[in-house]
Amino acid sequence: MDNESQQENSPENKRLFLLYTNSLKSVPATILNSSILLALFWTKVPWLTMLIWYTLMLSVSIYRLQQVRKALKTKSYLKLHPKKALNQFILGSSITGAIWGASFVLFNFYTDEAYSLLMIWIASATAMGGSMSLAPSQRAQNIFVGLIFLPAVVMNIFSGNEFNITMGTLCILFLIVLIMLGNTFSSWVNESLTLQAQNQELLQSLQQKNERLETTNSELIKTKEFLTEQTMSDPLTGIANRRSFDHTLIKEWNRCLRRQYPLSCILIDIDYFKRFNDHYGHQKGDELLREVANIISSQATRADDLVARYGGEEFIVILSNASHDDAVMLAERTRKAILDAELEHKNSEISDRITISAGVATITPTNIQDCYEIVHKADEKLYEAKNNGRNQVC
Numbered sequence: 519m520d521n522e523s524q525q526e527n528s529p530e531n532k533r534l535f536l537l538y539t540n541s542l543k544s545v546p547a548t549i550l551n552s553s554i555l556l557a558l559f560w561t562k563v564p565w566l567t568m569l570i571w572y573t574l575m576l577s578v579s580i581y582r583l584q585q586v587r588k589a590l591k592t593k594s595y596l597k598l599h600p601k602k603a604l605n606q607f608i609l610g611s612s613i614t615g616a617i618w619g620a621s622f623v624l625f626n627f628y629t630d631e632a633y634s635l636l637m638i639w640i641a642s643a644t645a646m647g648g649s650m651s652l653a654p655s656q657r658a659q660n661i662f663v664g665l666i667f668l669p670a671v672v673m674n675i676f677s678g679n680e681f682n683i684t685m686g687t688l689c690i691l692f693l694i695v696l697i698m699l700g701n702t703f704s705s706w707v708n709e710s711l712t713l714q715a716q717n718q719e720l721l722q723s724l725q726q727k728n729e730r731l732e733t734t735n736s737e738l739i740k741t742k743e744f745l746t747e748q749t750m751s752d753p754l755t756g757i758a759n760r761r762s763f764d765h766t767l768i769k770e771w772n773r774c775l776r777r778q779y780p781l782s783c784i785l786i787d788i789d790y791f792k793r794f795n796d797h798y799g800h801q802k803g804d805e806l807l808r809e810v811a812n813i814i815s816s817q818a819t820r821a822d823d824l825v826a827r828y829g830g831e832e833f834i835v836i837l838s839n840a841s842h843d844d845a846v847m848l849a850e851r852t853r854k855a856i857l858d859a860e861l862e863h864k865n866s867e868i869s870d871r872i873t874i875s876a877g878v879a880t881i882t883p884t885n886i887q888d889c890y891e892i893v894h895k896a897d898e899k900l901y902e903a904k905n906n907g908r909n910q911v912c
């Protein structure tokens with residue numbers, strides 16, 4: 519969550535937001551009420567007094583409405599200190615309250631008992647509506663209601679007239695009830711605003727935790743992939759290791775068994791590798807193993823082919839759905855590619871270059887066979903190739 523939305527969601531600013539949005543309804547209601555008052559009292563109160571009062575109420579209301587709309591549209595209240603923005607708002611609502619309060623004092627001079635009652639009724643309705651609308655701020659509520667009623671209370675009580683004293687007393691009672699109810703309502707609103715802010719904070723911390731979990735999870739996935747690669751590949755040559763070979767052999771064997779495809783296997787051995795090591799050293803031997811692994815990999819390129827290091831200087835190739843002829847052809851191509859690479863081997867008994875021998879086996883799997891039979895057969899063929907003079911495919 520960015521800074522602005524964090525600020526917007528603070529209880530203080532939410533309170534202001536509620537006060538402003540409530541005003542969009544309560545201020546037009548004030549205009550309506552004062553217009554009703556104007557219509558009702560037009561013939562009773564001197565027209566100039568009435569006009570001044572109504573113009574004042576209308577101007578203040580329109581000005582407040584404009585300010586509230588602007589504040590909501592531009593979110594200008596977020597730039598002010600919440601206390602200052604609240605004080606400005608309370609000033610506006612208090613002026614409205616004071617104009618209402620003034621009306622009850624002013625108009626009372628010119629009206630009879632029936633109209634006084636009517637005015638008290640309007641005052642009560644206005645105070646009640648205002649109190650609900652100002653519920654987010656207890657202070658705004660109390661000042662507004664107080665300013666409406668207190669002048670009427672004071673004036674009625676000190677009038678000396680029995681009817682007015684009764685009215686004044688009723689006004690005090692109503693004022694007390696209204697303040698108590700308003701304050702209860704206000705504390706509910708504030709409690710709900712605090713809870714909303716706490717929820718927002720909780721949600722935010724949950725989101726952050728979730729993001730951290732997602733990051734950890736993707737790191738774990740990467741580590742798992744890395745570890746899987748490590749356990750499935752030969753560290754020296756980078757091609758698949760024996761473990762990976764076993765895994766693929768079982769998988770491909772079962773696939774060929776289901777579909778009744780031929781499965782071929784080529785076992786490759788570098789001729790006189792021990793002599794190479796003895797002559798050029800173990801490190802050169804390692805380099806040669808890497809070179810040979812690359813050449814074999816460059817020949818078996820189908821998506822399902824697997825080239826693996828089977829043992830010290832032995833490599834194995836699995837060719838799924840490949841006929842024996844195709845496998846022999848690939849083995850022959852590989853033997854030639856290694857020969858053509860002209861990798862020097864002065865200590866070989868059959869050539870001055872590196873040569874390989876390969877044994878090829880092909881089986882269309884059946885249920886009674888074990889998958890390692892194909893490796894056993896390829897090994898026999900390799901032995902044959904060695905016995906026949908090496909540098910050949912059998």
Ligand SMILES: Nc1nc2c(ncn2[C@@H]2O[C@H](COP(=O)(O)OP(=O)(O)OP(=O)(O)O)[C@@H](O)[C@H]2O)c(=O)[nH]1
Nearest residue numbers: 787788789790791792793795800801803804830831
């Ligand atoms: N440099 C190196 N040598 C290895 C590695 N693994 C096995 N060897 C050597 O490979 C040699 C294999 O020797 P042999 O099994 O006699 O095979 P060969 O010399 O190729 O004989 P033929 O297969 O009969 O042609 C041994 O000397 C091992 O030490 C390795 O990772 N690096």
